[in-house]
Amino acid sequence: MENTIGLEIIEVVEQAAIASAKWMGKGEKNTADQVAVEAMRERMNKIYMRGRIVIGEGERDDAPMLYIGEEVGICANPDNAISCSPDELMEIDIAVDPCEGTNLVAYGQPGSMAVLAISERGGLFAAPDFYMKKLAAPPAAKGKVDINKSATENLKILSECLGRSIEELVVVVMKRERHNDLIKEIREAGARVQLISDGDVGAALSCGFAGTNIHALMGIGAAPEGVISAAAMRALGGHFQGQLIYDPAVVKTGLIGESKESNLERLSSMGINEPDKVYDAHELASGQTVLFAACGITSGNLMQGVRFFHGGARTQSLVISTQSKTARFVDTIHMFEQPKVVQLH
């Protein structure tokens, strides 16, 4: 799979990031999102593959593009099958977030990215558009920290695994009312908290690499982003656990339906009969081969954002693969037209 589409998926996230970055700082989050979706879809449909969106922009009725169930790629069209090799005809599942951190792009804040994860059919958990309680930590703490434990206990475990005092640990938490107690507990345990307004995929990913000065992600974010984060952490060997949150009272937003009961029904209709199950990275991204790709829109811990110059742009992307066991940073100069200069830095 990596041989067939490895390089092309870099271009998919690059194109989405470039399109979105043109709207950086313009205060128009919907446009920054929409152009990323369009660019991602256009580039995806030029790939010799037979893809299906399993995590995308929502149900078909709400999302005109990259909706859940949408078939993408040249080989998704049976008329093209003759020009596709058996490898390209393999059915693959794709989870996308063309603009992860739309607010960050709209307000020119760091940490937004175009992201996707790919696996063979059935290899990614088709999470509902609910919330997810998440715990991400570095590879050294994999399987040792546990989402069922308190933040205080996990910080002690992290400190032992990483050979640092608790005071030397930094935990990323989304700045939300639902996290007030969690933030208090982390601070009382002695660790430091980095509050983010948006973008918990980037925070989870940062836990996978030493040197980012981020040692854990705790708290509740969106479930689809949880699956994409899990794919990255699965491929990196980091720790990721997620538990669906279906009770609107817990998240304190009206975004996930009116009642816990109706949400439980929806989960059951999707075949999720253990709604409180804690999933680890291998369950959320269970495929034999899992690829994760991201391209910075605005600069973050791991990737620089898109930098435009006359007639071109420079991007930085990251592709992580279970197949080649690589985390590959890709630095690309894009020449849109005849540039006056090809900018090196």
Ligand SMILES: O=C(COP(=O)(O)O)[C@@H](O)[C@H](O)[C@H](O)[C@H](O)COP(=O)(O)O
């Ligand atoms: O910040 C986020 C927004 O993602 P996007 O809509 O693609 O720009 C995500 O990283 C979060 O995981 C998540 O969507 C968020 O926590 C849910 O929103 P909220 O109700 O504001 O917490």
Ligand SMILES: [Mn+2]
């Ligand atoms: Mn997102």
Ligand SMILES: [Mn+2]
């Ligand atoms: Mn998004």
